[in-house]
Amino acid sequence: MEKIDVRAVFSKSGRAIFISHLDLQRTMQRALKRSGLPVWYSQGFNPHIYLNFPLALSLGISSCTEFMDFSVTEEIDFEKAREKLDLAMPDGISVIKLAEPVHKNQDIGFAEYEMKFYGGSPDEMLEGLEKMMSMETIETEKHSKSKGIVKIDIRPHIEILNAEACGDHLFLTVKLPAGGSLNINANVFADAFSDVSGIEFKSICIERTKILCKNGEKFI
Amino acid sequence: MLKEQIENILLKVRNPSRYIGGELNSVVKDKSKVDVRFAFCFPDSYDVGMSHLGMKILYSLKNKRENFWCERVFAPWEDMEALMRENNIPLYALESLDPVKEFDFIGFTIQYELCYTNILNMLDLAGLPVKAKDRTEDMPIVVAGGPCVCNPEPLADFIDIFILGEGEEVNLELMDLYAEMKKRGCSKREFLSEAAKIEGIYVPSFYDVSYNNDGTVAAVLPNHPNASAKIRKRIIKYLDSIYYPESFVVPYCEIVHDRAVVEVMRGCIRGCRFCQAGFIYRPLREKSSETICSQTRSLCESTGYEEVSLSSLSTSDLSSIDETLIKLSEYTDGEKINLSLPSMRIDRFSNELMERLKAIRKSGLTFAPEAGTQRLRDVINKNITEDEIMRACRIAFEGGYTSVKLYFMMGLPTEKDEDIIGIAELAEKIVDLYYQNPNRPKGRHVSISVSCATFVPKPFTPFEFEPQASAEEIDRRQKLLLESIRSKKRINVSWHNYKVSILEAVLAKGDRRLGEVIYEAWKSGCKFDSWSEFYRYELWVKAFEKAGLDMDFYAHRKRSYDEVMPWQHLDYYISREFLIREHKKALNAETTPNCREKCSGCGISAAMGGACFGKN
Numbered sequence: 001m002e003k004i005d006v007r008a009v010f011s012k013s014g015r016a017i018f019i020s021h022l023d024l025q026r027t028m029q030r031a032l033k034r035s036g037l038p039v040w041y042s043q044g045f046n047p048h049i050y051l052n053f054p055l056a057l058s059l060g061i062s063s064c065t066e067f068m069d070f071s072v073t074e075e076i077d078f079e080k081a082r083e084k085l086d087l088a089m090p091d092g093i094s095v096i097k098l099a100e101p102v103h104k105n106q107d108i109g110f111a112e113y114e115m116k117f118y119g120g121s122p123d124e125m126l127e128g129l130e131k132m133m134s135m136e137t138i139e140t141e142k143h144s145k146s147k148g149i150v151k152i153d154i155r156p157h158i159e160i161l162n163a164e165a166c167g168d169h170l171f172l173t174v175k176l177p178a179g180g181s182l183n184i185n186a187n188v189f190a191d192a193f194s195d196v197s198g199i200e201f202k203s204i205c206i207e208r209t210k211i212l213c214k215n216g217e218k219f220i
Numbered sequence: 221m222l223k224e225q226i227e228n229i230l231l232k233v234r235n236p237s238r239y240i241g242g243e244l245n246s247v248v249k250d251k252s253k254v255d256v257r258f259a260f261c262f263p264d265s266y267d268v269g270m271s272h273l274g275m276k277i278l279y280s281l282k283n284k285r286e287n288f289w290c291e292r293v294f295a296p297w298e299d300m301e302a303l304m305r306e307n308n309i310p311l312y313a314l315e316s317l318d319p320v321k322e323f324d325f326i327g328f329t330i331q332y333e334l335c336y337t338n339i340l341n342m343l344d345l346a347g348l349p350v351k352a353k354d355r356t357e358d359m360p361i362v363v364a365g366g367p368c369v370c371n372p373e374p375l376a377d378f379i380d381i382f383i384l385g386e387g388e389e390v391n392l393e394l395m396d397l398y399a400e401m402k403k404r405g406c407s408k409r410e411f412l413s414e415a416a417k418i419e420g421i422y423v424p425s426f427y428d429v430s431y432n433n434d435g436t437v438a439a440v441l442p443n444h445p446n447a448s449a450k451i452r453k454r455i456i457k458y459l460d461s462i463y464y465p466e467s468f469v470v471p472y473c474e475i476v477h478d479r480a481v482v483e484v485m486r487g488c489i490r491g492c493r494f495c496q497a498g499f500i501y502r503p504l505r506e507k508s509s510e511t512i513c514s515q516t517r518s519l520c521e522s523t524g525y526e527e528v529s530l531s532s533l534s535t536s537d538l539s540s541i542d543e544t545l546i547k548l549s550e551y552t553d554g555e556k557i558n559l560s561l562p563s564m565r566i567d568r569f570s571n572e573l574m575e576r577l578k579a580i581r582k583s584g585l586t587f588a589p590e591a592g593t594q595r596l597r598d599v600i601n602k603n604i605t606e607d608e609i610m611r612a613c614r615i616a617f618e619g620g621y622t623s624v625k626l627y628f629m630m631g632l633p634t635e636k637d638e639d640i641i642g643i644a645e646l647a648e649k650i651v652d653l654y655y656q657n658p659n660r661p662k663g664r665h666v667s668i669s670v671s672c673a674t675f676v677p678k679p680f681t682p683f684e685f686e687p688q689a690s691a692e693e694i695d696r697r698q699k700l701l702l703e704s705i706r707s708k709k710r711i712n713v714s715w716h717n718y719k720v721s722i723l724e725a726v727l728a729k730g731d732r733r734l735g736e737v738i739y740e741a742w743k744s745g746c747k748f749d750s751w752s753e754f755y756r757y758e759l760w761v762k763a764f765e766k767a768g769l770d771m772d773f774y775a776h777r778k779r780s781y782d783e784v785m786p787w788q789h790l791d792y793y794i795s796r797e798f799l800i801r802e803h804k805k806a807l808n809a810e811t812t813p814n815c816r817e818k819c820s821g822c823g824i825s826a827a828m829g830g831a832c833f834g835k836n
Contacts, residue, residue: 018240030526034521047556063796090242
């Protein structure tokens with residue numbers, strides 16, 4: 001049977017940001033099934049829809065640039081198939097594009113996030129950020145499957161691309177390492193910011209806006 | 221809007237997708253354009269409640285009506301509840317995220333006795349007084365339905381209206397009446413008075429209960445002109461043409477039964493004497509194989525589920541089962557959808573069936589002999605022989621299975637030590653049977669798990685007169701069972717917690733006075749009683765002491781044939797005479813043929829115009 005790889009770009013926002021990565025896989029399998037696309041099933045005793053997510057998204061974070069790979073058993077028109085798949089999606093997930101995959105999972109090196117912090121005064125928040133970025137090390141804890149809790153210094157890995165006080169909130173654009181070799185969760189950054197600045201934020205909104213390769217190219 | 225407040229706490233709780241709605245096929249309407257808003261509450265966690273078929277049916281049915289909006293509500297898990305209380309977030313419905321306090325109706329489905337404290341807790345979390353008499357005009361009407369409503373007396377203090385029997389027609393009638401009376405500006409009391417005229421509607425505050433000196437019920441009498449002396453359950457006569465959802469809400473997180481479900485029958489022909497469902501869901505009604513196939517197809521297409529299950533009390537009794545399976549598998553095989561068949565009887569287990577089950581998962585097979593000896597199986601009218609059990613196991617072993625799970629009950633009426641030893645002997649015979657199979661997998665041993673539930677006598681069964689066995693007696697019999705098992709490596713025995721079973725028995729057969737006990741238990745912190753990590757037996761004991769009531773009186777007392785049962789004013793068509801007849805036969809270990817073979821005259825045929833089956 002023919003097997004053609006397809007990469008879907010989708011967004012996740014609104015109520016859908018509370019779908020965990022594990023639940024997203026099930027959600028996507030069902031959406032693919034409902035879409036009626038000629039989806040490729042793994043061969044074997046218990047066939048199931050093959051799916052690959054190059055980079056997982058943490059719970060509570062929205063994104064306009066998520067990726068999911070699947071395969072089909074015959075040539076498809078990408079735009080027509082995109083429409084079908086988009087129609088099958090639950091609230092909060094939209095399919096932006098279908099294309100042939102170019103990069104591999106392991107090419108991923110960074111991700112960019114736009115973050116809004118509510119609950120402090122603008123000056124206080126900017127001050128807190130400055131304090132954070134002037135620190136030499138920022139030690140955080142990371143859960144690792146094999147090693148349990150490991151301490152990691154995230155300071156050298158944080159790149160602040162933009163910081164603006166916008167009325168009631170602080171708006172940040174942050175670049176963090178992503179992918180298999182080193183991945184820093186945007187929530188870990190936000191927690192660290194809260195700790196260092198001493199501000200108890202009323203709410204924090206984070207959106208992933210870019211996934212980049214190690215060489216800085218856009219992941220596609 | 222609560223949305224923002226809810227979103228701010230969601231990342232602090234486990235499985236947040238349970239609390240925010242937005243799932244595929246959930247129904248969102250414009251609240252300014254609907255007449256009646258109904259908050260359908262399942263008094264347990266999301267993953268349990270979302271698995272419940274009745275809720276899916278009524279949810280879709282109500283939402284099909286343009287002027288009604290039905291939303292879903294579940295009991296928040298303790299982490300979420302704590303944050304909700306801390307942040308003053310009241311109980312809300314998942315579709316609109318509006319507080320349920322603003323709804324016209326709050327409706328509970330009551331599937332098991334051990335959820336009663338959750339009902340109180342949810343009302344409280346909604347910001348409503350838990351007792352019906354303390355709720356004012358501007359507060360929602362609180363209704364309840366489901367199997368436990370066949371004896372709703374322990375909940376009478378908390379609920380405005382009980383809905384008896386099958387809900388498809390009566391729910392709409394009730395909501396239509398409400399919409400019409402709301403427009404006319406009628407009061408809650410006026411609405412209840414009118415509602416009481418609808419068949420299947422029981423307004424508990426319209427009845428007074430009096431008691432004898434010995435604590436038994438003397439009478440339950442109407443105190444309102446519109447309240448009839450007996451309230452009859454509702455029945456859907458033709459299952460094949462009744463509304464069935466074309467789609468289910470598809471959850472994000474994993475739930476207990478995460479699959480499409482097609483109801484293929486209602487009722488059961490078997491008449492197992494311990495089984496309440498077997499009596500209160502009578503008579504048997506079937507769907508045609510065409511209907512089953514088309515409903516399967518539309519559910520699978522609209523949900524994307526990769527598994528569909530044919531649901532009923534005893535799916536192998538479906539008269540068109542073979543034809544249906546052949547037709548269905550043409551579709552499901554092509555779509556790579558697994559077909560699962562729960563509730564199959566041992567005596568209908570076949571090679572074909574096993575092959576079908578194996579295709580889904582090879583975890584093991586479960587059979588329910590229920591009792592260890594033929595005599596006791598005859599007492600409970602299980603109508604299964606040891607040969608049939610052995611035959612089913614032989615098929616399973618020859619098909620490569622190495623583990624079998626067996627369900628039994630302990631504490632059944634007339635049970636003697638030899639019946640307990642019989643459980644062990646049956647398990648041993650099955651172990652031997654495995655090793656007699658020359659083609660058994662090399663090097664693999666057999667594993668038999670014996671699971672014993674404590675028998676709980678239930679209303680509307682021939683055993684409603686029977687006491688539950690005492691804690692000491694159950695304890696002794698459990699020890700006896702363990703001692704009787706020789707192949708300890710191959711047979712694993714487990715049982716339910718007796719302290720849970722006794723509460724189940726008390727609440728199942730209880731009267732109105734238990735309202736005070738439930739209230740006290742909830743006040744002292746009881747909730748999620750069906751979850752072992754939450755169950756606090758000692759708090760229940762205290763609640764009984766405080767109310768001056770005795771658990772033994774409800775659970776461990778033999779009731780005479782002429783005792784007025786607390787549920788005697790509720791008519792499920794099953795006559796007292798029939799129950800007495802069946803009880804006497806049980807004591808003599810006499811069986812009763814199934815409804816297809818011979819009508820046993822239970823009384824239900826009156827609902828079907830004289831006969832349940834064609835020319836029977």
